[in-house]
Amino acid sequence: MTSAVIEVEHLYKVFGRRPQEVIRRLTDGADRSELTQLGTAAVIDASFTVDRGEFFVVMGLSGSGKSTLIRMLNGLNEPTAGSVSIFGHDLGDLDAKELRALRRRRISMVFQHFALLPNRTVLENAAYGLEVQGVDPAERAERAMAVLERVGLRDWVTKYPGELSGGMQQRVGLARALAADTDILLMDEAFSALDPLIRREMQEQLLDLQEDLQKTIVFITHDLNEAMFLGDRVAVMRDGRIVQSGTPEDILTDPANDYVAQFVQDVDRARVLTARSVMEPILGQVQVSSGPRTALRLMREQQIPFAFVLDRGRKYRGVVSDRDVTRLIKDGVSDLGSVVQPSITVGPDELLADLVRPSVISKIPLGVVDDHGRLLGGIPRATLLASLGSVPSTTQAIDVITPKVRALAEGDTLTEQAHAVLQDAIGGETPASVSIGTGATADAMVAPEAPADDRERAN
Numbered sequence: 001m002t003s004a005v006i007e008v009e010h011l012y013k014v015f016g017r018r019p020q021e022v023i024r025r026l027t028d029g030a031d032r033s034e035l036t037q038l039g040t041a042a043v044i045d046a047s048f049t050v051d052r053g054e055f056f057v058v059m060g061l062s063g064s065g066k067s068t069l070i071r072m073l074n075g076l077n078e079p080t081a082g083s084v085s086i087f088g089h090d091l092g093d094l095d096a097k098e099l100r101a102l103r104r105r106r107i108s109m110v111f112q113h114f115a116l117l118p119n120r121t122v123l124e125n126a127a128y129g130l131e132v133q134g135v136d137p138a139e140r141a142e143r144a145m146a147v148l149e150r151v152g153l154r155d156w157v158t159k160y161p162g163e164l165s166g167g168m169q170q171r172v173g174l175a176r177a178l179a180a181d182t183d184i185l186l187m188d189e190a191f192s193a194l195d196p197l198i199r200r201e202m203q204e205q206l207l208d209l210q211e212d213l214q215k216t217i218v219f220i221t222h223d224l225n226e227a228m229f230l231g232d233r234v235a236v237m238r239d240g241r242i243v244q245s246g247t248p249e250d251i252l253t254d255p256a257n258d259y260v261a262q263f264v265q266d267v268d269r270a271r272v273l274t275a276r277s278v279m280e281p282i283l284g285q286v287q288v289s290s291g292p293r294t295a296l297r298l299m300r301e302q303q304i305p306f307a308f309v310l311d312r313g314r315k316y317r318g319v320v321s322d323r324d325v326t327r328l329i330k331d332g333v334s335d336l337g338s339v340v341q342p343s344i345t346v347g348p349d350e351l352l353a354d355l356v357r358p359s360v361i362s363k364i365p366l367g368v369v370d371d372h373g374r375l376l377g378g379i380p381r382a383t384l385l386a387s388l389g390s391v392p393s394t395t396q397a398i399d400v401i402t403p404k405v406r407a408l409a410e411g412d413t414l415t416e417q418a419h420a421v422l423q424d425a426i427g428g429e430t431p432a433s434v435s436i437g438t439g440a441t442a443d444a445m446v447a448p449e450a451p452a453d454d455r456e457r458a459n
C-alpha cells in the first residue's frame with residue numbers, strides 16, 4: 001500500500017488521425033515534430049505519482065501538454081496509452097457513470113477562466129458542486145458559506161459574478177472547489193489570468209488553506225516562479241514530455257538539462273531557496289564552559305572577530321567578540337557567560353527573501369537555529385548575496401521579517417543600552433526573553449545603521 005493518491009504510468013495522448021502509429025514511431029525514437037501528419041502528440045510517456053496531501057505543480061510553456069495531462073487525471077480526456085489510477089482505481093476500468101461519480105465526489109477542478117454561472121449568486125456558485133453531489137439546500141448553503149468566509153468573501157455572497165473583480169471571481173471558483181470537499185484539487189492555470197499582485201495574494205492564500213486542508217493538489221502553471229513558490233514537487237514539461245521533476249530546490253540547484261537550466265535562470269531564488277540550503281558550517285564555535293583563552297585562540301585561528309557560543313546541550317547561546325574576550329582574559333575571568341551577546345538567528349526553512357534584512361543589519365553571519373535551539377550553520381552575508389546572484393532585475397520588493405533574537409542565559413536581562421541598540425537595529429520589539437550579560441553592548445554584533453524605511457516596513 002502506498003500513500004499515492006494519483007499514479008500515472010507511461011501516459012500518452014495523441015490527437016489526430018493515427019494515434020497508435022504516432023506512439024509506435026515515438027517509442028522507436030522518432031521526434032514528435034516528424035509525426036505531425038499523423039497526429040499531435042500532446043502528452044508523451046508521462047509517469048509520476050502524487051502523494052496524499054502533496055502540492056504537485058506541472059509547469060511548462062503554452063502548448064507543452066499541461067491541460068491535456070490534467071484532463072486525463074479526471075477522465076475528461078481519455079489516454080491514448082498508459083494509465084491513470086486514482087486511489088488505486090485505474091480510470092480505464094471505470095464506465096462513464098463511475099467516472100462521473102469520481103469527478104463529483106473525489107476530484108474538483110479550478111479553471112483559468114473561473115467558469116462561474118453568471119445568473120447565480122456567489123453563494124449559489126460556491127454551493128454548486130454540493131448541489132451536483134445531491135447535498136440538501138440547507139447544508140450546502142452552510143458549507144458554501146463557511147468556505148466563502150475562509151476566502152474572504154463573506155460580504156459578497158449575495159452578489160453576482162459580474163459584480164466581482166477577477167481576483168474575487170477566482171476566489172469563488174476556489175470556494176466552489178473547496179466546498180465540494182473532494183480529496184483532490186486540480187487547478188489549471190487557476191491564477192494565470194490575475195494581475196501580479198492579486199495573483200501573489202491568491203498564491204499565499206492557497207498555501208495557507210492547504211496547510212489546514214491538506215488536499216492533494218495538482219496545479220498547472222506556465223510561470224516557473226509560481227511553480228517554485230507553490231509546489232512541494234514540480235514537474236517541468238516540454239513538448240509533451242516531463243523533462244524533470246523534483247523539489248523546487250532540486251530543480252533550481254541541479255537542473256536536469258539545458259532547457260531547465262535556461263528556465264531557472266529567471267527564477268526568483270529568494271522565494272525558493274531556504275536558509276538550510278545555503279548555510280555553511282560554522283568554524284568559530286566554542287562551548288560556553290571553555291573559557292576566554294580557548295575562544296580567543298579559535299578566533300585567531302579562524303581570523304574572525306567573534307565566536308558562536310554553545311551550551312552543554314549544543315544549544316545556541318549567542319556570540320562573543322574578540323574585544324570582550326580579551327577583556328575577560330585581562331580581568332582574570334574564566335567564564336564566557338558574562339559577555340555572551342545575542343545575535344540574529346533564523347529558522348532553517350526561512351526563505352532567502354526573508355533573510356536579506358536580518359543579514360543587512362547583522363555584522364556577523366546569521367545563525368541558523370532549529371526548533372530545538374541547536375545551531376545548524378551560519379550564513380555570512382557574502383554567501384547570501386552569492387546565493388541570490390541570479391535574482392532578475394524584475395524581482396519585486398523583498399518582504400521583510402523581524403528577525404528572532406535568541407535568549408542567552410535565562411533570567412538575565414538586557415542592559416538598557418543594549419536593548420535600545422537592538423531594538424533600533426531590528427526595528428521592532430525585542431522579545432522580553434532576550435538577554436545579555438550586564439555591561440555588554442549589543443552594537444558589536446548588530447550594525448545600527450539599518451535604513452529607516454526598512455525599519456518601518458519591518459513593523
Ligand SMILES: Nc1ncnc2c1ncn2[C@@H]1O[C@H](COP(=O)(O)OP(=O)(O)O)[C@@H](O)[C@H]1O
Pocket residue numbers: 015016040041042060061062063064065066067068069
Ligand atoms: N482537442 C484537441 N485536438 C487537437 N489538438 C489538441 C487538442 N487539445 C490540445 N491539443 C494540442 O495538444 C498540444 C498541447 O496542448 P495543451 O495540453 O492545451 O497545452 P498547454 O495546456 O500546456 O498549453 C498543443 O499542440 C495543442 O494544440
Ligand SMILES: [Mg+2]
Pocket residue numbers: 066067068189
Ligand atoms: Mg493549458
